[in-house]
Amino acid sequence: MITLYHCANARSLRVLWALEELELGYELKMLPFPPRFLARDYLEINPLGTIPFLIDGETRMTESSAICHYLAARENSALAVAPHEPGFGAYLNGLFQGEATLTFPQTVVIRFSRWREDQNKPDVAAEYSRWFKARLRMAEQILAGADYYAADRFTVADISIGYALMLAIALGLDDGFSERLRDYWDRLSSRPAFLRAQVSQAKAGEEQGVPGSFI
Numbered sequence: 001m002i003t004l005y006h007c008a009n010a011r012s013l014r015v016l017w018a019l020e021e022l023e024l025g026y027e028l029k030m031l032p033f034p035p036r037f038l039a040r041d042y043l044e045i046n047p048l049g050t051i052p053f054l055i056d057g058e059t060r061m062t063e064s065s066a067i068c069h070y071l072a073a074r075e076n077s078a079l080a081v082a083p084h085e086p087g088f089g090a091y092l093n094g095l096f097q098g099e100a101t102l103t104f105p106q107t108v109v110i111r112f113s114r115w116r117e118d119q120n121k122p123d124v125a126a127e128y129s130r131w132f133k134a135r136l137r138m139a140e141q142i143l144a145g146a147d148y149y150a151a152d153r154f155t156v157a158d159i160s161i162g163y164a165l166m167l168a169i170a171l172g173l174d175d176g177f178s179e180r181l182r183d184y185w186d187r188l189s190s191r192p193a194f195l196r197a198q199v200s201q202a203k204a205g206e207e208q209g210v211p212g213s214f215i
Helices: 013-022 040-044 064-074 088-115 122-145 156-171 179-189 192-208
Strands: 002-006 026-030 053-056 059-061
Touching (some): 026 192, 064 156, 088 122, 122 156, 179 192
């Protein structure tokens, strides 16, 4: 049984979404955000105190985009793009772009605008908001002639990019979204597996006494 440590709607949602797409069984352990401060016992499991944290037998993983690829490749699923397929490079680029290029500036916005009042720095948050919006240009270009990010099909690269779009909407950074990006997000967020992931985290949070979203 796969175990996933997760905060509601945090980047670990990528992994939960992938698990639902792959229809894999899992145990969901809900944590308050940020767990390194609010769930100190968690540091004994994951010394980084970050989420996600995935346990699959002897495997331990902490990087959301890498976990999504691991799961899809492990299952030999079309949610991953194989090295011999056209679009393999675009797939890998999108997989990591979602985290390193798009989610990174969003986390800075959260840190300096929403998390701790003593760390509020509106100028820093505004600068990284502009940075995020500028970085959407690559996604715009790739999606100009395609419904999905790579290989003419939905893959976990779309989960990686899609989470960044979801977070942008939650943070009010979607004012720069084009109609193309909004249509893309509508396609992703209407997928049954995404909707099941939302239900799963809400149910687990209620049962485990960890309600609400991290933002």
